[in-house]
Amino acid sequence: MFGNLQPQAPDKILALMGEFRADTRQGKIDLGVGVYKDPTGVTPVMRAVKEAERRIWEAETTKAYTALGGEPAYLSAMSRLVLGETLDADRTAALSTVGGTGAIRQALELARIGNPGLTLHVSDPTWPNHVSMARFLGIPVAEYRYFDEASRGVDFEGMKADIGRARAGDLVLLHGCCHNPTGANLTADQWAEVSAILARTGAVPFVDLAYQGFGDGLDEDAAGTRLIVANAPEALVAASCSKNFGIYRERTGVLLAKVEGRAARDLAAGTMAFLNRQTYSFPPDHGARIVQTILDDAALAADWRAELEEVRLGMLSLRRQLAGEMRSLTGTNRFDFIEHHRGMFSRLGATPAQVQRIRDEHAIYMVGDSRLNIAGLNEGSVPVLARALVEAGV
CATH class of the missing domain: 3.40.640.10 (Type I PLP-dependent aspartate aminotransferase-like (Major domain))
Known part of the structure; x- marks a missing residue:
């Protein structure tokens, strides 16, 4: 039976994660995996989640x-x-x-x-x-x-x-x-x-x-x-x-x-x-x-909404910063779409060859279609990405 199994194509994003982990270069940047990260590169546990878990742990009497x-x-x-x-x-x-x-x-x-x-x-x-x-x-x-x-x-x-x-x-x-x-x-x-x-x-x-x-x-x-x-x-x-x-x-x-x-x-x-x-x-x-x-719970819900709003506004700020860096470096507004997009992702328009060059020369990891996770950036890495995009001819 198992002799009929065929190899399955690996998930491209999961494969990219493996390549990123294996890269030993200092300052490498992961913009591939679709997970929110704070400016320190950590996916934090939200305050309201921590408090909810505490209450559940204290009150729970069964795992039925x-x-x-x-x-x-x-x-x-x-x-x-x-x-x-x-x-x-x-x-x-x-x-x-x-x-x-x-x-x-x-x-x-x-x-x-x-x-x-x-x-x-x-x-x-x-x-x-x-x-x-x-x-x-x-x-x-x-x-x-x-x-x-x-x-x-x-x-x-x-x-x-x-x-x-x-x-x-x-x-x-x-x-x-x-x-x-x-x-x-x-x-x-x-x-x-x-x-x-x-x-x-x-x-x-x-x-x-x-x-x-x-x-x-x-x-x-x-x-x-x-x-x-x-x-x-x-x-x-x-x-x-x-x-x-x-x-x-x-x-x-x-x-x-x-x-x-x-x-x-x-x-x-x-x-x-x-x-x-x-x-x-x-x-x-x-x-x-x-x-x-x-x-x-009204208080927990309010705190969760407030922290979620901090996350959202942080990503919008990174979008504005990256669009501004690209305007400064290229002298054009052709990257302003980054500021207008919403959520964690934007597709930049780079070719697979340009994405590979950015990975090879700058240790910046994006999906091959040039989708980047904006939440993988911080204020310090935005200029690094912008320069890499320009140098790759994006």
Whole structure:
């Protein structure tokens, strides 16, 4: 049996992490891995998370299983955080998942059960695991135009034309905010146009909300998702707590499914719990309990929001600094898109050869398509990167 196994292509980002660790040069800079880091290069434990864990440790009396679909209090708290005042509890089923990735996987499984003939429409480019998971499940994938290489913004006319070809029952995957890997986001007016197109075609929106709070603010980053879900008869949302709560290793996420009524909600919830049973049975509870403890306590929630805002503003400051350095060194404003992008990522427009040169000559590690993690920088390393980009001819 095992003789039929075939080597799998290594994940490019994980491979890059290995190369970075093996590099013995002083002053090396990791801009590849998609994890938030503070100015000292550490992914910190947030204050509210520490306090929530203390309370949980002191109060917890058992490690017995919780509910198959997840702890109801956590599901309620996350539903409110993601959907806000647009939440229709009578039409929304929720599932606790193993991170945002687990939410995406369960969403694809659920959609495939509901419509075995669906196609998943994804942005060009998108997070590679979107495509990898869909193809592993045998779901056809179609790309829609999204990123304009010339302006480093959204090719919205191309996007509209392509998603307009989606069929009823297809899934159209949308990045809720902080597009990965480009950093280029839709405007409020563009979200409204996308919503109208999906209503016309009957395609089902599937929003990946991995970075809520990292772009323009918690509610601002969820505005597009809330508009889409409110206007659609059916919708899926996969949300992650890894970034905005900083609990990457706790693998905490949620899947929300908006359906057409209470009976459909209960059916969807039962099917989602069944999918958990078939994959990992009961979902992990520790991260979920941290999140629920924070969101359900006014003081903890306020402290978490304040620290998250510090993180967001810090990334915006780095964006402004890098754009300013590039203006100074090149005498042009062609890198101003860095300041306008949101979240951890921007795609710079460097060729793979230029990215390799920057790695070889300056020990600066980026993904081959020139996606960089802005949170991997600090005030001292921004000028180093800027000079390396100019010297490589980017």
